[in-house]
Amino acid sequence: MTRIVRAVTLAVLAITPAFAADDPAQRKDLTAVIALHGLPCGEVVSYEAKGDREFVATCKDGNRYHVFVDKNGRVMVEKAR
Amino acid sequence: MGAPAAPGASPGTTTAPTPASREPKAESAKPPAASTAEAASKPEAASKPEPAKVATNAASSPRPATQPKVEARPATQPKVETKPATQSKPEAKPAAPAVADAKPAPAPEPKPAVDAKPVAEAKAAPQAPAKTAAPLDIKSLEQRLKETPAIGIMTKLSLKNQVDDLLEKFREYHRGARKVALDELRRPYELLLMKVLSLLQDGDPALAQAINASRDAIWQVLTDREKFLQLT
Numbered sequence: 001m002t003r004i005v006r007a008v009t010l011a012v013l014a015i016t017p018a019f020a021a022d023d024p025a026q027r028k029d030l031t032a033v034i035a036l037h038g039l040p041c042g043e044v045v046s047y048e049a050k051g052d053r054e055f056v057a058t059c060k061d062g063n064r065y066h067v068f069v070d071k072n073g074r075v076m077v078e079k080a081r
Numbered sequence: 082m083g084a085p086a087a088p089g090a091s092p093g094t095t096t097a098p099t100p101a102s103r104e105p106k107a108e109s110a111k112p113p114a115a116s117t118a119e120a121a122s123k124p125e126a127a128s129k130p131e132p133a134k135v136a137t138n139a140a141s142s143p144r145p146a147t148q149p150k151v152e153a154r155p156a157t158q159p160k161v162e163t164k165p166a167t168q169s170k171p172e173a174k175p176a177a178p179a180v181a182d183a184k185p186a187p188a189p190e191p192k193p194a195v196d197a198k199p200v201a202e203a204k205a206a207p208q209a210p211a212k213t214a215a216p217l218d219i220k221s222l223e224q225r226l227k228e229t230p231a232i233g234i235m236t237k238l239s240l241k242n243q244v245d246d247l248l249e250k251f252r253e254y255h256r257g258a259r260k261v262a263l264d265e266l267r268r269p270y271e272l273l274l275m276k277v278l279s280l281l282q283d284g285d286p287a288l289a290q291a292i293n294a295s296r297d298a299i300w301q302v303l304t305d306r307e308k309f310l311q312l313t
Binding site: 025026028029036053055067069073074075 | 276
């Protein structure tokens with residue numbers, strides 16, 4: 001039983017980062033969005049998916065941005081802390 | 082398209098050799114053209130303003146794109162560029178005697194660079210202008226933009242937001258609600274187009290080219306009240 005639980009836990013842990021992960025196309029997309037908003041970034045090196053069309057992107061220059069689509073359908077980019 | 086054409090045209094350093102080599106070709110190509118006869122029959126004074134006109138058209142970046150389009154030239158870039166060549170060919174002869182003058186000199190400059198590729202195409206171009214006249218299909222461009230894999234979904238949404246914002250400014254302009262000058266709108270329009278083009282140029286160069294070729298046509302739609310209302 002404990003073996004099964006452990007295996008499942010490991011599997012979930014293994015899957016989670018992949019889910020949060022590093023799709024180069026998504027990174028490129030976020031990079032473009034941030035650039036379109038005229039914010040400094042350079043390039044998105046990693047991101048975290050917070051939900052459907054909601055991300056926290058980490059830039060090469062250390063900036064972090066909360067990128068999301070608001071209820072009006074506008075893409076918003078806010079500096080994340 | 083417009084922007085690259087001007088730099089390509091202006092640095093025509095080999096002005097002297099090319100027009101000389103072109104003249105025989107132009108002469109051979111001319112007999113069927115009625116404009117040649119007109120140009121020849123016109124006095125020098127009449128032909129002088131024409132080279133100046135061509136020179137300004139070729140020099141200003143946005144214009145060359147418009148002019149050929151208006152004249153229903155082929156959509157592809159090289160063909161578009163051949164049109165000014167055919168236009169200015171008749172003028173090259175009258176310009177020759179007046180080479181000493183300061184004004185006609187710049188007129189031949191754009192020609193060499195433009196002409197370099199298709200002398201033979203220049204002949205064929207006048208025959209099939211209406212057929213290839215790329216009619217502006219904004220809906221099609223919009224659809225292609227929506228479907229292109231070159232831009233991510235968030236970027237597309239963001240672009241759409243910016244397009245909508247700009248359209249709203251045009252709406253205000255046409256409504257006369259706010260005092261917006263067209264010049265003020267041209268800049269953001271060009272900027273937005275640059276953004277789109279830079280996003281597309283690597284992933285979907287064909288679409289980028291199509292949009293770039295339609296740049297002035299789209300602007301005309303946006304600035305024309307009737308067309309704009311039809312569009313929106």
